[in-house]
Amino acid sequence: MHKLFKNVTEVLDLVEGFRNKTVAKSDWTHEAHLAVGVWFLSNFDRFEATCLLKSGIVELNYSMGGENTPREGYHETITLLWIWLIDKYLKANEGKELLELVNGFLQNEYSERNVLLKFYSKEVLFSTKARAIWVDPDRRLLTSPF
Template sequence: MNDFFENEASILELVDGFRNKNLLESQWTHEAHLAVGIWFLSHYDRYEATCLLRSGIIELNVSLGGKNTEISGYHETITLLWIWMIDKFLKANEGMPLTDLCNAFLKTEFSDRNMLLKFYSKEVLFSTRARAIWVEPDRRLLTSPF
């Protein structure tokens, strides 16, 4: 599998677009979400990164013409689960350069968008409750995968 990011500049450009709310919808991919998360968790503690990511995703969705509702847009449980997985990965790979971190994480099974269904049933994960607040997994306990 090829690297997703060629260099740190491509990641920083993505982060700047996220922060400035000028990404195109086509740029705001699953991989982009994860790379932005990796950058924020590399530069802020987990709690501050969570606040910045939460508000940033909500604002970016709106800037792209989307709506954050009970059925679309920002999803609290999904966001917090990815933050948890990225945080564990970063702690297990301290000292690795940003580009290597992003590419390595994107090559793991933990970056697979369907990974969340190992922890949650579709009914629970895609519920309005899980979109609004953190909901504990109903399939598997959260233990560090790294």
């Protein structure tokens, strides 16, 4: 079970920390990644949100002392698949408030970290190619995320 957010201020503080590159590494959890994704996709169109999320993740990795290499850091396919999953969820839940959207997605089966392995084998998902560019799933078909 994921840690849920107690109030919208927690979500907004996290987003501010992401945008300012001040979020603590210990707070940059799987849930935090997803909550930030929900906020961006709720506040920008999918393409603008994608650009902002991609560049923000790369910059945040560097600000935390991490690297973005062929083996670690930013992962294109994983990021784009999460954006696609969040976007589908948001379209099915239009009109809800941010806190309800964030916590609702975190309680959804598609927020589980291993859900990506329903679409991809480990070999494909964790390949250098998938880290660098979008790679179509090899297990379960989906329409292109973009």
